Amino acid sequence: MKGTAMKMEHLQYLACPSCRSDLTVNKGHPGPDGRLETGELRCVRCLATYPVEKYIPRFVPRENYASSFGLEWNTHARTQYDSYTGVNVSEHRFFDETKWPRDLKGQTLLEVGSGAGRFTEQAASTGAMVVSLDYSYAVEANYQSNGKKDNVLIVQGTVYSLPVRTDFFDKVLCIGVLQHTPDVKRSFLSLAPHLKPGGSLVIDVYRFNPWMWCFLPRRWVRLITKRMDPHRLYRWCDKYVRATWGLSGWVNQHVPLGRLVNCWALIADYRGVFNLPDHLHLQWAILDTFDSLSPRYDTPQSQRTVRRWFAEAGLQKVYVARGYNGIVGRGEKPPA
Numbered sequence: 001m002k003g004t005a006m007k008m009e010h011l012q013y014l015a016c017p018s019c020r021s022d023l024t025v026n027k028g029h030p031g032p033d034g035r036l037e038t039g040e041l042r043c044v045r046c047l048a049t050y051p052v053e054k055y056i057p058r059f060v061p062r063e064n065y066a067s068s069f070g071l072e073w074n075t076h077a078r079t080q081y082d083s084y085t086g087v088n089v090s091e092h093r094f095f096d097e098t099k100w101p102r103d104l105k106g107q108t109l110l111e112v113g114s115g116a117g118r119f120t121e122q123a124a125s126t127g128a129m130v131v132s133l134d135y136s137y138a139v140e141a142n143y144q145s146n147g148k149k150d151n152v153l154i155v156q157g158t159v160y161s162l163p164v165r166t167d168f169f170d171k172v173l174c175i176g177v178l179q180h181t182p183d184v185k186r187s188f189l190s191l192a193p194h195l196k197p198g199g200s201l202v203i204d205v206y207r208f209n210p211w212m213w214c215f216l217p218r219r220w221v222r223l224i225t226k227r228m229d230p231h232r233l234y235r236w237c238d239k240y241v242r243a244t245w246g247l248s249g250w251v252n253q254h255v256p257l258g259r260l261v262n263c264w265a266l267i268a269d270y271r272g273v274f275n276l277p278d279h280l281h282l283q284w285a286i287l288d289t290f291d292s293l294s295p296r297y298d299t300p301q302s303q304r305t306v307r308r309w310f311a312e313a314g315l316q317k318v319y320v321a322r323g324y325n326g327i328v329g330r331g332e333k334p335p336a
């Protein structure tokens with residue numbers, strides 16, 4: 001059975017997050033499509049067990065500090081997908097940030113913090129074997145979009161204890177994620193050990209700008225909203241963005257620096273930036289307003305700090321500069 005073989009094959013990418021040994025399927029049988037819907041993985045050495053639920057191996061509890069992202073990405077499972085919007089925003093960002101070739105057949109790629117999986121879609125399009133991980137139950141949304149592809153394995157786990165093999169992956173990608181983890185430096189340093197010698201790491205992270213940081217209302221509003229029940233906050237963002245949508249459109253068009261004004265009013269308005277129909281702009285705005293107010297952690301970094309981390313991780317051919325999400329960083333593990 002091809003599907004069963006695939007599932008067993010997937011074990012070669014995983015490792016026990018506690019002792020780094022191999023895992024085996026302990027309980028559960030593959031369904032008619034050959035995939036394991038529910039079951040259990042077990043470490044061959046320390047005998048720790050990890051459930052498989054809804055086809056996804058779970059190495060952390062389903063609910064955790066990142067649950068607002070679980071809600072966000074299950075509500076907006078397709079909003080930012082190129083294959084849904086018809087524009088190539090994610091494709092452009094993925095290949096421009098990584099500088100990886102379009103054909104990565106025969107290579108392995110680890111994506112950390114995949115959210116709904118708009119970049120998993122891009123990674124899978126290269127033909128690489130993609131292991132895509134997220135801490136939140138956003139993995140369930142990603143599974144619906146990408147999980148049935150033969151070259152994608154989706155797992156729920158944390159960057160702090162990645163349940164995958166070390167010195168193994170040709171490519172490691174972590175974009176849109178690091179600022180949302182409690183210890184950004186530790187998160188960054190957890191990535192490189194999983195690269196094989198000569199492998200390439202790409203990250204991005206919000207850029208620290210003291211002026212913007214002090215005077216952006218978002219920063220102050222977040223003191224309250226990051227503690228709110230995510231469902232309640234989402235309902236608030238939805239109502240607020242819909243109620244002000246006409247006004248923010250007018251501001252965007254007629255007021256100098258209108259987009260900045262909207263940003264101060266907590267509205268992520270991309271009209272005039274992306275070529276989308278209005279209803280998609282509205283969805284995108286609700287998503288991004290919630291995204292900016294809900295995360296428990298939001299800690300931007302300076303370029304100098306990021307450069308220092310790349311050096312500390314022992315990476316070479318390092319490039320750190322202003323980019324899509326603030327700062328983009330690339331580096332390679334030295335060849336063996």
Ligand SMILES: C[S@@+](CC[C@H](N)C(=O)[O-])C[C@H]1O[C@@H](n2cnc3c(N)ncnc32)[C@H](O)[C@@H]1O
Pocket residue numbers: 066069070073112113114115116117118119133134135136138157158159160175176177180181291
């Ligand atoms: C803003 S979203 C970005 C998702 C995706 N990379 C994108 O750009 O569309 C940040 C993601 O980081 C994940 N995340 C937060 N802490 C994490 C951790 N400790 N380990 C792995 N992922 C984490 C969240 O669950 C969330 O899905």
